[in-house]
Amino acid sequence: xxxxxxGVVFRYQSRDVIRDIGFRVSxxxxxxxxxxxxxxxxxxxxxxxxxxxxxxxxxxVDTEDIMRLGQPEIAKKIGYVPQRxxxxxxxxFDAVLLGRKPHITWNAxxxxxxxxxxxxxRFDMEALSLRYIxxxxxxxxxxxxxxxxxxxxxxxxxxxxxTSSLDLRNQMEILRLIREVVRGHPVSAxxxxxxxxxxxxxxxxxxxxxxxxxxxxxxxDDVTPADIEEVYGVPVSIETFHGHPVxxxxx
Amino acid sequence: xxxxxxxxxxxxxxxxxxxxxxCIAGMLLLLLLLVVSISVGACRIPVDDVVRALVGxxxxxxxxxxxxxxxxxxxxxxxxxxxGLAVSGAAMQSILRNPLGSPFTLGISHAAxxxxxxxxxxxxxxxxxxxxxxxxxxxxxxxxxxVAFLFCMIATGIILLIANIxxxxxxxxxxxxxxxxxxxxAGTMFLQYFADDVQLAAVVFWTxxxxxxxxxxxxxxLSVVTLAAILYFTCHRWNYNAIDAGDETxxxxxxxxxxxxxxxMLVASLITAITIAFLGIIGFVGLVCPHMxxxxxxxxxxxxxxxxxxxxxxxxxxSDTAARLMLAPHILPVAILTAFLGAPVFIWLLLRGYRR
Numbered sequence: 008x009x010x011x012x013x014g015v016v017f018r019y020q021s022r023d024v025i026r027d028i029g030f031r032v033s034x035x036x037x038x039x040x041x042x043x044x045x046x047x048x049x050x051x052x053x054x055x056x057x058x059x060x061x062x063x064x065x066x067x068v069d070t071e072d073i074m075r076l077g078q079p080e081i082a083k084k085i086g087y088v089p090q091r092x093x094x095x096x097x098x099x100f101d102a103v104l105l106g107r108k109p110h111i112t113w114n115a116x117x118x119x120x121x122x123x124x125x126x127x128x129r130f131d132m133e134a135l136s137l138r139y140i141x142x143x144x145x146x147x148x149x150x151x152x153x154x155x156x157x158x159x160x161x162x163x164x165x166x167x168x169x170t171s172s173l174d175l176r177n178q179m180e181i182l183r184l185i186r187e188v189v190r191g192h193p194v195s196a197x198x199x200x201x202x203x204x205x206x207x208x209x210x211x212x213x214x215x216x217x218x219x220x221x222x223x224x225x226x227x228d229d230v231t232p233a234d235i236e237e238v239y240g241v242p243v244s245i246e247t248f249h250g251h252p253v254x255x256x257x258x
Numbered sequence: 259x260x261x262x263x264x265x266x267x268x269x270x271x272x273x274x275x276x277x278x279x280x281c282i283a284g285m286l287l288l289l290l291l292l293v294v295s296i297s298v299g300a301c302r303i304p305v306d307d308v309v310r311a312l313v314g315x316x317x318x319x320x321x322x323x324x325x326x327x328x329x330x331x332x333x334x335x336x337x338x339x340x341x342g343l344a345v346s347g348a349a350m351q352s353i354l355r356n357p358l359g360s361p362f363t364l365g366i367s368h369a370a371x372x373x374x375x376x377x378x379x380x381x382x383x384x385x386x387x388x389x390x391x392x393x394x395x396x397x398x399x400x401x402x403x404x405v406a407f408l409f410c411m412i413a414t415g416i417i418l419l420i421a422n423i424x425x426x427x428x429x430x431x432x433x434x435x436x437x438x439x440x441x442x443x444a445g446t447m448f449l450q451y452f453a454d455d456v457q458l459a460a461v462v463f464w465t466x467x468x469x470x471x472x473x474x475x476x477x478x479x480l481s482v483v484t485l486a487a488i489l490y491f492t493c494h495r496w497n498y499n500a501i502d503a504g505d506e507t508x509x510x511x512x513x514x515x516x517x518x519x520x521x522x523m524l525v526a527s528l529i530t531a532i533t534i535a536f537l538g539i540i541g542f543v544g545l546v547c548p549h550m551x552x553x554x555x556x557x558x559x560x561x562x563x564x565x566x567x568x569x570x571x572x573x574x575x576x577s578d579t580a581a582r583l584m585l586a587p588h589i590l591p592v593a594i595l596t597a598f599l600g601a602p603v604f605i606w607l608l609l610r611g612y613r614r
Contacts, residue, residue: 058509079512087510093355095502096557100270105503108496109512120266137273139556152507159511 015064025219032195039206040199042216048199056085082109086156088166094141106155126154146177166198182209203254277561284568295579296329300587335469336578337571342484344570346526347544352498353522355428360545361530365439370534372442373409374464375449377402403535410531426519467540467593487529495559542597553607
């Protein structure tokens with residue numbers, strides 16, 4: 008077991024935003040956190056890497072409680088890809104190199120440079136590596152963010168809506184990359200998502216949040232229309248089309 | 259996917275080397291300018307004699323005096339002050355996430371001007387006299403310096419307090435800086451309204467930043483503080499790069515964003531306060547030099563920080579040299595010249611866009 012979240016509660020101004028959240032993620036597993044807007048998906052992600060400090064509960068990575076660690080130590084174990092990434096006149100190469108920051112004491116070593124080069128090559132971004140990131144498209148920028156989290160060599164990657172604001176082709180490409188990275192490395196991924204079809208296609212496990220807590224946690228094949236209706240308040244049916252589950256709202 | 263089999267791309271190496279060459283070229287330009295600056299002035303000293311005097315060979319005794327007692331400290335003060343102001347500007351722009359960030363964003367220059375006015379008008383350190391050809395001399399410059407510094411620190415203290423209560427967010431800091439600046443400006447105007455004409459002249463004169471004011475001991479203090487600050491900013495170069503990528507990305511990379519903001523601001527304020535207290539207000543360098551460097555070598559703080567130091571030194575030294583030559587034998591305060599020289603260069607850089 009790689010990631011073990013147990014009884015996490017986060018309170019904002021004496022109101023529980025999320026409460027009693029607990030789940031486990033194994034190595035090579037992709038987990039999707041689903042639920043309506045404002046249910047606390049992003050809050051949960053931020054609690055898992057210490058950006059927000061939960062009021063109660065533990066987050067164990069390889070049996071080590073990350074709440075006992077400082078932010079720099081957490082960064083060696085958990086990579087985080089936020090929804091938005093600011094751009095500037097930094098090359099894509101240097102932007103990815105930033106992912107080595109938790110491991111760099113003074114200057115980037117040859118090893119760091121090699122990792123970045125390999126990641127960019129794997130993400131098919133070699134040709135763009137010396138472009139400034141404010142010249143990149145949304146999809147390319149998202150690849151830079153994910154490559155940054157990959158070279159961080161974490162045990163867990165947290166991704167906050169990695170496909171929001173991407174076109175169809177980039178949505179598929181990014182999720183395929185994430186799944187390949189997770190399958191090929193000793194790492195697991197937790198991502199918040201809105202697109203149920205993509206979640207059912209790329210995640211191994213789906214967690215549904217409702218009213219700040221877990222309503223259901225199921226492997227993707229076991230997700231039922233009733234779960235979705237209960238969480239989103241919309242009646243749906245799940246059809247299989249060319250071998251892929253498709254959620255069709257019927258209301 | 260195996261990350262271990264990566265290679266070191268040649269293009270990236272070349273790209274990095276190019277940035278380093280820019281810095282080395284800037285360094286050489288600065289050295290050249292230093293020699294020229296010492297050579298020219300009311301009394302012209304040939305360049306080879308300047309070099310001889312600097313490396314300790316025999317030259318005319320009067321040239322030795324001019325080089326070592328007058329021109330070298332003034333030139334070095336320009337370099338150190340320029341470097342300090344520019345590097346704090348570079349850091350402030352990142353910390354405050356604002357291209358208009360500068361050492362003065364937090365109202366420090368207004369606080370210093372108020373401090374000087376307070377010292378001259380209320381504490382009566384302002385009976386001044388004119389010395390023939392040169393300029394106006396304050397009766398008791400030390401008290402004025404100390405009071406100006408104190409008020410800079412009060413302004414910084416207030417901002418830190420606000421940041422502590424409301425969190426060190428860029429918006430709060432910038433807006434608090436505007437408020438503090440306005441407050442001190444109003445205070446200065448209040449004092450000036452009740453001042454007599456001699457005091458008024460002394461206050462206004464004090465605010466004209468002039469690198470000729472520092473002697474060797476003041477230069478020494480300024481250098482130590484500036485070097486320590488440059489070292490501090492250099493240690494945090496990766497953190498500033500991470501903060502540029504967004505607060506959340508930075509936190510995910512293990513950066514304690516609030517703390518880096520607060521301390522960076524404190525260090526930038528400290529060197530600015532000391533520089534202003536000794537030399538008066540020198541604007542423009544801190545705001546624009548980092549942008550000049552950004553236009554040429556980008557936003558990467560690994561190169562931006564040394565680049566800004568060099569650019570700041572070059573701009574202030576060039577301005578000071580020009581200020582001494584323009585109306586010779588009269589000497590203009592350098593603060594008047596920095597914008598005259600820097601603004602056209604900056605506008606040209608804006609028009610030309612940026613290169614990679």
